Structures are given as C-alpha cells and as structure tokens.
Amino acid sequence: MLNASKAKYTYQLQFDDSKVKPVDILARLPALGRFADEKSKDYDAPVFCQETFRALDSSKKKAFGRLSKVLAGLAFINGVAGSGKSTFFQTIILLLFFALCDKEATVKTAIPADKKVLYVVNNNSAVDNFAQEGMNKQTSLHLEHPVPFLRLYSMESEIGTYMKKTSAQRDDALADSNAAAEFCDSFTGEPFFAELAIGQIGKDMKAAQGATRAEKARHRGISLESGAAQYFERHRDEFPALAEILQQIQQQTDGFID
16 A cells, blocks of 8 residues: 555656646635635635634645646645545535525525535445545534435445455354354253343343444445435426336335335
8 A cells, every 4th residue: 555655656757748738726616716716805705614714724724725727627636534524524524515606694594506516436435434424514514405425336346345344244143053052052951041041141132243244334325325315206297107116016015114
C-alpha cells in the first residue's frame, strides 16, 4: 500500500500538464462556486451550509480552492488515514445538494437539489463507513429533507456472502448441538442444573443470532432493495399488476412480507 501511494504521488509530481487543459470545477458546479472565495465572511448560501464550510480547516479550504484549476477535470486529494478526506468529501456533497437553496432556507425548509453523486471505493467497509458518516452528518444538522443514500452491492458479493454465512451457521449449529449433548451428559443426577445450563445456552445462541441479523441489516434501509420498495410505494398506481400480486401474497401470509 505504501509503495502504491508513493508511486501515485510521484506520478502526480511528474505529470506533464502541457498536454491537458485545466477545468474550473467551481465554475461548472455553481453550488460549489458560491464558496470560491475562502476568505469571504458571508456566502450566498443557507447558514447551515456556510457553517459547514467554515468548519473546514485551512488545508481543506486550500484544497477546495484548487478545484478552480483541475487538470483534465480530475482532482486528486492526497492524505494519510484520518487526515479528513472523507470529511472534505462529505462537505462537498452537502454543498452540492443544498448550497443553491435560498439564503434564507433553514434545515427545516431546504430541499436537496435533484443530483446524483457516485462514491466508489475498493472495499465494502469504506463504503459502509462513508454512507453511515453521511447519514450521521445530516442527522446532526437535523435536516428535515435529507439527501437519500443508496448502498449498492455487487450480485457476486451478495451471493458469496450469503453462502459463507449459511455454511458457517450450519457448522456452528452442529458444534453447538454436540457441545450441548456432551454438557447435558455431564450433569447426570442434577437435572435442575442441566436445564438451567441449557436455558443459558439458548439465550446465548439467540443473542449471537440477533447480533448477526443486526449487522446484516445495518445498511438495509439504504440498500437497493429498500430504494426499490420506497419507489414502488410512491408510484404504486403505475404498477397495478405488481400491486395486485403483492396484495395476494399479503393475504396468504397474513399481511407479513419480509
């Protein structure tokens, strides 16, 4: 990882900028352009956007200012882990969606712009953390109309993860069954303690299963499945055939659909 970072940094230093034209991202994205002057005391944007931008430290504000001259339109933001790159990106995303609202708009009245931002990382953990941080940021601002997040997973990853968990759960269940049987055999003559021990094992297993389900459902609310369901509810009249099928299923399952 260190060698890869060094190679990337060296490439940037040796990059021949005579062959490409600079792009002014702040001009192309007016929402960001409102903060082009980092020394301004009053920006033409809602107060909560101004406060969020001012909260950036000087290095991040300088990085923001450099977006006015980006070679080939590709901005490289370097920094070690924990330096604040994610915070920087979260701020940009917030400004993109809300900075063009009326200056008088508040966290209660501001409506996010109809835009889409794609955040891509080479590992699931980083994507999960970024999505969670984004939602936490909006929650901390008490936004009445937050930007919706949609967590996308690859089909191969979903299937692979499910197969691994299913296999592991079967092995754990078998091991627990054998251990419970041996444990009970050791309590000959003491049925009360054996029953108590079995009850505790059951509670422990239930707690473990609950923790697994909670981890799996952590980002379910922003999954593609959840997004599709929400879209369907908002446009139910456009899909009468699907609505009829779901109604039949609900009747057959006493109204419960997972």
